[in-house]
Amino acid sequence: MVMDSLLSIFFLFTLFSSNLFPTFASQQPSYKDHCASIIPESTPKNPTLKPFPLGEQHKGYFTGGERIIDARTSLNRYTFYLQYMQETHTPGLFKIHGTVSFRSTPNSVYVRGNFSFSTKRSSYGQRHLHRSYLTFKLDGFWSESSGKVCLVGKGSGYSRTGNTLDLDAVFKLQNVFNASNVTSLVSGSLESFSTNSDKDDESYFEPISLLVFPKANYNYTLDSFENEFSSGKFSEQGLSSLNLSDSLSFCSYPLSRELRRLQLEYSHECNSSKNCSPISGGSGPLPSLVSLKGIECSSSTNKHRLRALVTFSNISQYWINQDFNPKTILVGEGWWDEKRNTLCVVACRIIGKESSLAGTQVGDCSVRFTLRFSSIWSIKNTNSLVGQIWSRKVANDPGYFKMITVKNYDDGRVGEFQASKYEYTQLDRVKKSCPTNKNVKNHDRLYPDADSQNMRFDMRVTESKRRVAWGYSSPSSVGGKVKVPSNFVNFISNSSSQTEVPDVPIRTSGSLFNISYKISIYSNYTLRDKNSVFNLSSEDVKISAEGIYDSGTGTLCMIGCRDLPSKTPIAGSVDCEILVKFQFPSLDAKGESYIKGSIESTRKKSDPLYFRSLDLSSAAFYRETAQKAVWRMDMEITMVLTSTTLACIFVGLQLFHVKRNPDLLPFISLMMMSILTLGHMIPLVLNFEALLAQNPNNKNFVFGNVGWLEVNEIAVRIITMVAFLLQFRLLQLTWSSRNADESKKGLWVAERKSAYVTLPLYAAGLLIAVMLLKLKNGSTWENVKSYGGFVLDGFLLPQIVMNLFSNIREINVLSCSFYFGTTFVRLLPHAYDLYRAHNYARLGDAHNYARLGDGSYYYADPSADFYSTSWDIVIPLGGILFAIIIYLQQRFGAHCVLPSRFRGSNVYEKVPVVTESEL
Incomplete structure (x- = not known):
């Protein structure tokens, strides 16, 4: 948002720069030659107070224009700035003066929390920077009755070879009306004055297609399907501590902004895209991520509503290529169900071509999406956000797909909304696998408290005495109390979503505490050994574990469950035959002190999911x-x-x-x-x-x-x-x-x-x-x-x-x-x-x-x-x-x-x- 604002200021500044637009002082191109057949010309009168349906500024998407802008990148957006609008002597016809600016963002790659851009610092990089922005000054007319806009103007840009270009173009929009609903889409184009016969001319460029989701006088209509979300399998309760008594609570972070990287999990029958892909006519691998982005939010005393885009993607595509592809995007309406504390969304498919946005329309609205904040965590569910996506179509319909489970990707974006309770399900197995030592030595030693920051630590991971990875361990709950990530403490102290939990951890007996952990292990290279824990995932392994911590001896023993990745993310694919042990040094230990641990598979060596034991160590650096x-x-x-x-x-x-x-x-x-x-x-x-x-x-x-x-x-x-x-x-x-x-x-x-x-x-x-x-x-x-x-x-x-x-x-x-x-x-x-x-x-x-x-x-x-x-x-x-x-x-x-x-x-x-x- 800050970047968009800065770019808007930049474009407005450069609009009046004589250095950037030296040709604007010359006469504008002829409106009659390029727009008169669409909207007849009329003599303007005084400026009008009538609002333009798309507002004084509106943003949209574009595709094409590779000859004058680096459009084959991610997040190709355009912005139209209305300078002023005048009435004309023809009723319902208005003269428009404005600018349109195109912006493309370079491809980027996300690597372990860091971004690296593909653009090199060279003469090519300078040309790319120039070709990332393109602006035109336009004049023309809008017809209120037909909803058409036709403008002509001049712009300045750069060719692929870095030469400065003086460009003449015509800007067209359709369906620009004073009211809209979910089916309303504004489409258009920016076309060169040069014809196909002038393709050798550097000033010629292929038509740039445009798409806008209008906001003027929007009419919500899809909440009539509200009864479909009240059936038994969709009626689970979400976190009840969210305060939605005013518009600010719903239309602020994170419900009306973009929820990125929500992970998709498919049913066990989904080995291909047939009857499983939420993308219409999708082929190839199933999408693994979904993002929910709010277009507009509306709150009243009766209902909190949201207009949203639902975008599907793969991890490999998420950071590298986010072109606006109608086949991978749904548009819909959502509302907050206060009884079940759930966000309900009715989504509609967008019908159009991937290569062009011309003729894009809204199709059937048969997709349903629910999202809620988990109120209870367990070893198999420690996600803050959970939900489902399903289709209302019958099984033999081409647009049908099996239900998909949604949960937040483990990146901490919604970590401030913690569950109110943790349910332990593996404690009986823990007691059998980890008998307590009654003959405790060194009873005068002090060990870390179960609820202290000392229980979080980094790890060095070795396998067969060879260092293979590094990792991080953090408690997710102590007793029935869910632990709050340290980076969200300040946010929660001022947030209405704070959950009331006991201040004192729940003990089982004496110095024994029920405790659960999130363990992440990251490998630095690919291990092809079939008995390695990284055999199924060469980059990282995530383990949720729960067990008992003895603060009198510093011993921690847990049963763990690891996610089992595959080409198709399958819901419930976990391996819970894992034993995790840690030994903490005492707080008063002198000399070098280390946290020692191990992760072992309790399966037989012949089992495909068996893996060799991992030895863990961490220098104990207590508070x-x-x-x-x-x-x-x-x-x-x-x-x-x-x-x-x-x-x-x-x-x-x-x-x-x-x-x-x-x-x-x-x-x-x-x-x-x-x-x-x-x-x-x-x-x-x-x-x-x-x-x-x-x-x-x-x-x-x-x-x-x-x-x-x-x-x-x-x-x-x-x-x-x-x-x-x-x-x-x-x-x-x-x-x-x-x-x-x-x-x-x-x-x-x-x-x-x-x-x-x-x-x-x-x-x-x-x-x-x-x-x-x-x-x-x-x-x-x-x-x-x-x-x-x-x-x-x-x-x-x-x-x-x-x-x-x-x-x-x-x-x-x-x-x-x-x-x-x-x-x-x-x-x-x-x-x-x-x-x-x-x-x-x-x-x-x-x-x-x-x-x-x-x-x-x-x-x-x-x-x-x-x-x-x-x-x-x-x-x-x-x-x-x-x-x-x-x-x-x-x-x-x-x-x-x-x-x-x-x-x-x-x-x-x-x-x-x-x-x-x-x-």
Whole structure:
């Protein structure tokens, strides 16, 4: 609807654009040559207040026109805008000025919740965009007595080769009257002035046929068949909580808007379209989906009525090609039966050609359609919407078809209308298949409550120790209470359709709860093994299950029923010989915790419906754990802010130190300065986008939109930027002083010798780390990042080695606050990691890590350094040792840490600086 409104504004804007319609300033085509034989011309008078039967704006469907518009796509619509209408000197004849706009939507493919369009981003894509819209400015007459409209005008379009076209056309409509009913259809055409002999002319186009369902003074007539819906087999009660006391409740979502992808299920006798297809003269596969779209809604104190289109399609055709095909569409009238809480529809066939809409008529009205919201769910029926489609014709009539069951496709579009009750039918089988364990161990452990969000989880699915799929499990009821999907909670709280259910789940005894589940499993590839659960459905398997959950032990055991897909969807085709088990970890479990489960077939191996057992696992991420993780992340960001601020302070103190003693700058290791500078720069480069603003596409769905996290992240990166600039300034001063002082050439020699020692050490260490860690987790990039953090931890090594080669004596090149303080900042994360390992459940598992996202660790990130109990001890000890060595070198000389026989005699001593005042 929003898109249609935007397009309407676009067309109205472009109507007056001289750039788009340069030819409109020229004279309009001759009405006399093309319309006078249909409606004689007459001299117009003043504008009239009489309404046009189709309104100031009306929408319709079109087919054809491939030469000037990409019409072989989906949803080909046209819109007529009436600018103004004038009376003429001929009674009942009116002058019309308006525009007609044609729009086509590109074919699209629906893949697991995402749309991808067939149009490529190329010159072809640009031509396609231009050829998706076509507009004409028209003038002509409407005859009230004959119901005919004939207009002529000019338009601008594009050819298939992308050339701009100036088009002349005549626009015709029939049956435009001031009143209508279900049999009223307005048909017409848009025809080129060029004749068939001018087909080589780019401006020529084949006639475009038009069809409109008129709305003027509509007269409902089909509710006279109301008694046909009151027989026993059609008298089931629907959800009684719908409030239809006013027009808004009925003429709003979802009853008067489009109900898409309603699934069709046929009787067991339907293996072909004979006597089964609701499509007149249908051949080939039976349609599997039906959509109900409201054309117009009318409510009064006596009855709520609806005009609707009923469209049949297949799943393969639903997203790819939705051309207006009269053979697959019914038009009808519906009303809401308040006694049975059911929508009743009487539908009529549309007789016409698939290739052209000319001559389209409404045929017999023998199709009946009911739809209601389920008031009771069970293991074999967990659909929010259910209904039937049947024919009133006799069995030997060509238009007869057997009754079809309708239910909503599992896409959540009507999930807010939940049943008021769930009926358990398999509990006796569950008790036999899953005996309760009376000798319960670990009775002091706490497990998820049956009515908590912790009972919903994703799953990793393996078959014969090979990962084959992923899935999702969600409880549909606990006790007699139907669970409400989380994404509909806000809607229901304000909806009149909210069902009153008990607030407390119904327990069987003690800690035992009756519970039902919806389980969906999706395979990533086709398995041809006959004993695989995906043998009948290569893409997904849907299982409804019910059983008993023991909140005292965390065990869940259920009997499941899976849908059995086939080329023809047959009603009641399910396999209920399935056993489903889950074991939940305790809420207070430490370390990695997983939900473990299995899906087994209880049939014999020789049975065609038998399948091998599936092993299920899911990293348990309970709400309590999530709350702890949020608290942990808050504390980690605080620690990052603190440690980065301290790093800025320590670098600032070193800058102050060298400002007071500028002759010390050449003795600072450039390699050490480079390592520290890169340590601040690389995080800024990798997270530059986050420095400016958070990317909304990277929101973490576990924690949601946590505003304070975003603010603190930006603060961290700003402080990191300050630390980088200070560190870079120190590096620049060191480099400049080394180049400026020619007397310190020996320091360059010491720097090179230091590089000859440290660089091979770093390279060898990197090679060993990559080889060892790759055997563990297989991620080379993560290994490089971790080793980079390890090098930063030992940032003092290049300074120590350079001191040895330069043999400085009693020179405080580095301030104690700098090397001890920076060492403290680098080693603090390892101390925190030891604390974290003993106070938080690890979020390790790749699946859980993906759910949290790479940003779940803000401090002591395992991918940015070596973190384990052993490394958290070894690295701090090494860092402290390096700081002590620097202290000893600066106090007693660089070689003091070496045995006496290795100590050299060449030294660099601090030389007094003579100032100009002393001269």
